[in-house]
Amino acid sequence: MAVSYPVFFILYIISMVWAIFAGLLITVGWKDMWIRRSLASAKYNILYLAILTSFPLIIYVQDIIQGRFTDPSDTARKITYTNWIFSLAGGEIRVLQDRLNYGIVTDILIIVYAWLFTFLLYFAPTLLVVRDDRASIRRYAISMMFNYVVLIFFYLLFPVSVSGAHAGAGITPLLYVNNYWGRMVTSVDPLDNGFPSGHVSIAVTTFLVFAYAGPQYRKFAYFLAGATVAITFAVLDLGIHWPADVFAGFILGVVATVLAGGRRIQMAVDRWVRRITRRIVGEDDSADQSKGSPTTGSGPR
DSSP, rough: OOOOHHHHHHHHHHHHHHHHHHHHHHOOGGGOOOOOHHHHHHTTHHHHHHHHHHHHHHHHHHHHHHHHHHOOHHHHHHHHHHHHHHTTOOOOOHHHHHHHHHHHHHHHHHHOOOOOOHHHHHHHHHHHHHTTTTHHHHHHHHHHHHHHHHHHHHHHHHHHHGGOOOOTTTOOTTTTOTTTTHHHHHOOOOOOOOOSOOHHHHHHHHHHHHHHHHGGGGGHHHHHHHHHHHHHHHHHHTTOOHHHHHHHHHHHOOOOOOOEEOOHHHHHHHHHHHHHHHHHHHHOOOGTTTTOOOOOOOOOO
16 A cells, blocks of 8 residues: 655654664674663764764755755756766666666665665664774774765766766666655755765775674675675666766775775874864763774774
C-alpha cells in the first residue's frame, strides 16, 4: 500500500535510528556499550563531532544561497563544465544503464545511495564515540575536513550538473524520477554539485580510516569496502555522477585520508581543537595524556 511522503520520510528516519542501534549491537555488543564512557568520549570529541555535523549543513546553506543569487554567467559556466566532464567517457553511463536495466537492481542502488550512505555518515562517528577510540575519530574528523573543504571549493567554482540532467546525453535520471527517494534527494540537492563525487570520496575515506584503525574494525571495514563499491555503481547507474566525478572522488578520498594520517597535521589540528574544547567544557590537560593524543607518543604515525 502506498504511503504519503511525510509518512515515508518519518519511516526513513526511524529506520536510520534503528539501524544505527542494531549496528552498534553487532559491532560493539550490548555488554560493551557503556553510556558513561560514550558520553565522556562525546564530550572529549565535541568539537570534532560539531565539525562533522556542520560541514554538510554548510554545503546545504551554500546551495540555498547559490540558488537565490544565480546569474546567467553561472548557468553558462555550469553548461561549459558539464559538457567538458561529459566528454571524458560520459557516454559510458548509458552502457551501464543498459546492462543493469532491471527494476530490482535500480531499487537496490537507490537504497544504497539515499539510505546506506547516510547511515554510514552517522554510524561511523557514533561507533568511534561508543568505542571511545579517540585517535581514530581524530583522524576521521580531520579526513572529513579535507574532503569538505575541497568539495565546497569545487562546488562553488566548478559547478557540474548531475548526469541525468544533461540534455542530449541519453541518460535516464533513475533516482530523480522516483516519487519518494527522488523528492527527498532533490529537496537538499541543487543537482549541480557533481565534481568531485562527495559520496565516493567520503565512502573511500571512511573505509580507509577503519581499515587502518585496527583488527577490532576488520569486519566493519569489509562491509565498508562492499558499500564503497555499491555506492560507486549507484552514483553512475542512477544518473547522478559522471565517471570523471567518481575518479576525482576516489583520488580526493585517498589524499584526504593520507594527509589526515600525518602526525604533524594531526598535532596542529588537535592542539587547536583541544584548546577550544577546554574552553567549551572545562576539560583539563590530563585527558590528552590518557587516550592517544598527538601530544603523547601513542598517536598514529
